[in-house]
Amino acid sequence: MLSFAWIIPLLPLLAFITIVFFTRRNQKLSSLISIGAICLSWIFSVIVIASVLKNPVPSEFEFTWLNLMGFQVKMGILIDSLTAIMLFVVCTVSSLVHIYSVGYMQGDPRFSRFFSFLSLFSFSMLGLVLANNFVEIFVFWELVGLTSYLLIGFWFEKKTASDAGKKAFITTRTGDLGFIVGILILTTAAGTFNFREMFHAVETGQIPFGILTLGAIFLFAGAVGKSAQFPLHVWLPDAMEGPTPVSALIHAATMVAAGVYLVARTMTIYLAAPNAALVVASIGCITAFMAASIGLVQNDIKRVLAYSTISQLGYMIMVLGLGGYTAGTFHLYTHAFFKALLFLGAGSVIHATQTNDIWEMGGLYPKMKITAITFIIASLSIAGIFPLSGFWSKDEILTVASHYPNPIFLIVGILVAGMTAFYMFRLCFVTFFGKPRDQHKFEHAHESPKVMTVPLMILAFLSVFAGWVGIPWLQHGYGSFVFHQEPHHAEPNYILMIVSTLVALSGIYLAYAMYYKKSISPEKLKAKFPFPYKVLYNKYYFDELYQIIIINPIMKLSGFLFNRVDVGVVDRLVNGAGNFTVFLSDVKEWFDSHIVDGAVNGIASLARGTGSGLRRIQTGQLQNYAFVIFFGLVLIILFKLS
Amino acid sequence: MIGLNHFLTLSTILFCIGIFGVLTRRNAIGILMSIELMFNAVNINFVAFSRFVTPTALVGQIFAIFIITIAAAEATVGLAIVLLIYRNFKGINVDNINIMKW
Amino acid sequence: MLTGVSEAVYYILAAIIIGSGVMVVSMKNIFHSALFLVLCFFGVAGIYILLSAEFIAAVQVLIYVGAITILMIFAIMLTARLYSAQIKQSNEQVVPGLIIVSALLVITIFALSKTTWKLSSQAPETQTVAEIGKLLMTTYVLPFEIVSVVLLSALIGAIVIARRD
């Protein structure tokens, strides 16, 4: 009954093909096709979610794609509650971003191309969500990476943009390396690519524990790359070089969540391999804290949001590692809306002021009321203020963390919540309030057109209310819809709620005090703790570190291999062999001419010597010959007579 | 008492003189002369055998005539060659005519 | 068998022939050699008469003395000026030549002395000229014709060879 779901990714693909081959020249038509396709997909996704709600039994449809002995790949779709939620989130955010882009990308010479890429991305992302096996998910995983590359480097004239695209692609591909190996390990052990068949194998213990753990950890590497987790998080902040709608769609709401989705999808494996799960949780925890701390001091509005994304993704990964399937996916779901809203709002601000630096903004509230209000709503939501959606999902996460024996996860979780509140409101206060710092830019600033603000408002609505499906008091809320094995009915933990709210509020207050009232001077703090500030400001020096310990050695190695080994040794050996052969032939030539030929020539010259000795007899004097003749005659006669 | 052997001995001596001339003379005409001597020695033999062995048949004499004729022809050609040699080698000393030398 | 006067004539003739023959091959002056050659030919003609071959003797005188020797002298005169140094000639390898020749001579004479000939005691033909002419035109007509052709071709050949071109 749900087999029509394959149409959902197909529509954007068709839009992509149409735009590339036919309507490229007509910008307006191109954008309309693209938007139409994704909106249609959204309608289908709503139908899917409705029917899954009605009948939550997972359904699967597939066909054989490639069939060889011992290697059968099927392509198909798996629809369960997780897929349905993801479809809904992706379609929603994607269609809003599509619409928003019409305004944001207005006047860009490559307007049509932008929409074709967006469509291609939507196709890939929806395909990824629908995939029912590892090959398929990997295929779309890579396609998503490609579109991300293309969109980050969309303004490829800017060196930073094309650099960022390259960095993103290569960094995530490094993670994919682990992904491939993980797939190899797991599928070889289980003998299938299909998710559910593999989960069945895992649950029935067909895969040895060691292999399972190893495979799970390798698999997670893919998620680390895609979801920008420590230590492969470095690409995401740079990816902000792309157009802001792209950042909102791909690098905040959907694609980066693919890693989280992967872990959620393969939850069975991690539950069966607790060591791997612990690795997952630890990575998530480290990432959440690290990224949040970097976010505290960044000045680029989009970079702050990027680190916030990394941090929130770390949150989700952490809770998934702790077994909080429902909590993780729930946060993924709510986060998508408010993070997309934040980015789109930031985009609106950037669109108005033509700058990314928050210290060149300020006092924008009166000029761009809708943007400011929606931005603040999103900030409240991400900070986890009651009763916005962020509050409920964060609460779920902290609840799960509190069940874990080691309190470190809970502590970090609360700490990160506080930091999140602080840096988000630092952003709000600096950007929208206070005095305008750059008068020229301030005057130039204006509210964005309707096509941009309407998506903002819709997202703001969702940021507030989307989380309400997961209110712990609900009997049939999110937890009874998206769950692993058994419905997880979140129990309200009032102490945690209060604590986290307090922490968030104090974070907001701190930001208010520092950046609005200026009762605490950030400059003094900076001066007081120069070293931590510097470390944070330079993002823990990850880029520099990678440059030194990975990129430079590899470049050196490749140069070395080419210049020294390939040209210097292998090729020289080959040429040496050639020259040696030439030398040998010289030697042989000498041998030939002196020894072999010498013998031959020796015989010849012996003959010649003899001849030239004997030829002296040939005087040419006929009389000498006659003399000999008669001499012979005498001899013959004498002989005869005797 | 002069018999066949006398004539044969005479012809032998003459023939040997001719050989000696052929072997030692350095002048092409001299060599030709020596050859004529040898012809004469042969002719003496023929005529002598004709006289003492077949006195009535005259075969030896006929052959002597033929030999004389051939000798004349030989002398003609030989002397023509000598002239040619003289013209080409500016001399008829056979020492100089050694193009057959190695 | 010759006896008496004939015997003396033979020895004289033999001495003339051998003496002039030796002179022919040993004279320094080629012109003198040619003259001794004439003498030698006369001697041989005498021997023919002694052997009762008058026709041969006549032919000997006609051709050898009359034709060949004159030809020789012409050749000498054409190839060298008389009395010039060029006319002088020398003998080489005389000693080995003498050895060879004397060896040959000794051997031949030795062989002659050992040989017995089937001698005929008939009287020799007296009308030799007519007989020879008859034989040449009958029994030996073919060799005769061939010889004449050889002679003709020799003449033409001599002209061709000696011709200045």
Place this chain on the structure above:
Amino acid sequence: MNFPILSLMTFIPLLGMVVILFTKEGQDKLVRYLAAFFTFIPLVLSFILLSRYQGSTSQIQFVEKFDWIPSLGITYFMGADGLSVPMLFLTALLGFLSVIYSFGDIKEKVKQYFAFLLLLEVGMMGVFSALDFFLFYIFWEIVLVPMYFLIGIWGHGRKEYSAIKFFLYTLFGSLFMLIGILALYFNVEPHTLNIMVLIEKTPLLTRSFQLLTFAAFFVAFAVKVPIFPFHTWLPDAHVDAPTAVSVILAGILLKMGTYGFLRISYPMFPQGAMYFAIPIAILALINIVYGALVCMAQKDLKKMIAYSSVSHMGYCMLGIAAVTVTGISGCVFQMVSHGLITGALFLLVGVLYERAHTREIGAFGGLWIKLPVYSGLMILFCLGSLGLPGMSGFISEFMVFIGSYPAFKVIVPLAVIGVVITAAYFLRMIQAMFLGTFNTKWEGLSEISAREIFTVVPLAILMIGIGVFPSPLANMIKATVENIVHLAVR
């Protein structure tokens, strides 16, 4: 015997060569059309071949067999199975396209050039359809001669050096093959050179004999593939050859090596295959990672692509070494896919070189702005080459990994690193050449012409076609590959 399609495919280019040699000097246009015509016929025939091929069986099909030199057991034996049919098609396609491409490229000694090109096609077709060692060896050697002249006369740079290096290197390799062939001939009763018969008999020979002969054939094929450390002829020959010849060199000649492994070495010497599995896999790993790293250091675009061939052929060898159906299928896929992709990349490099007269990566920049179609095609093929899903390269690499992982649990994960490095060097190249600010020095560059587009579009269609629907190709090779594996694990 019915329609001798294989012989026709092989010898029609020869006929074409003769016809071209009879044309008057200077009639370049006629020569070009003749060459196109005589390569188009084999292409049409190859479509017939594809359509009439029965994929369900591993039997040799389209057999043409009769005695040639009976006293020596030599037969004229042509035939095709699932391994050769894709290769024959690829040969016909690339042969035709490279002739079309050469229309504009070659301006001197046109007649001789096309004559050699056609002769080259004869050799390649023959190698892929001959099933008698004598015939196989003849065709194998025929390929060298025109290649030598094509590089040496119409090449660039150090062309004579490269041509000689190529020639001697491959000749060095085929020497070992000759030894191997003779060894087989004299050790099998009755003496025969029929490959199919030999495959049945050789496993009965002693182990040490199998190992030695395997090693001899290995050298011959390793040079062609090329496997590290026999690879240094490749960058020189590829870079210095004229574009169309580079295409054939990369697209088909390299496959002769892997084809040899699959047709001869593995089915004939199961012992050797087993004994040398790990060393070959290690060499394949070196090829993959080393080749990719070396690519990163390249400043010359063509050289980079040449080295990328070294890396990509490593996947083939990895798939072969594992002797699994999936691995070897992956290898065949990679053979086809690499032929398509690298062929197209060389064509595109040629297009740029013809206009800009330089291939230095650093000399360009922002070409996407000026040449959108060209850049789009180039980036498409680069993405295909770095194994992006949806294109043929991904399928083959993935199949190789899946197929060889059970056999080499350590080597394969290391080989996966090659995928990342491949991405890195291709992206670096794309960034340096097509992205960034436009280098105004190239204001005068003209967009890729319709004829040139025509030469790469079929390759793009096939690349994406195989990437999206791999089943047709998989079904075609399936039975044959299963048979090879069956023979190789005796």
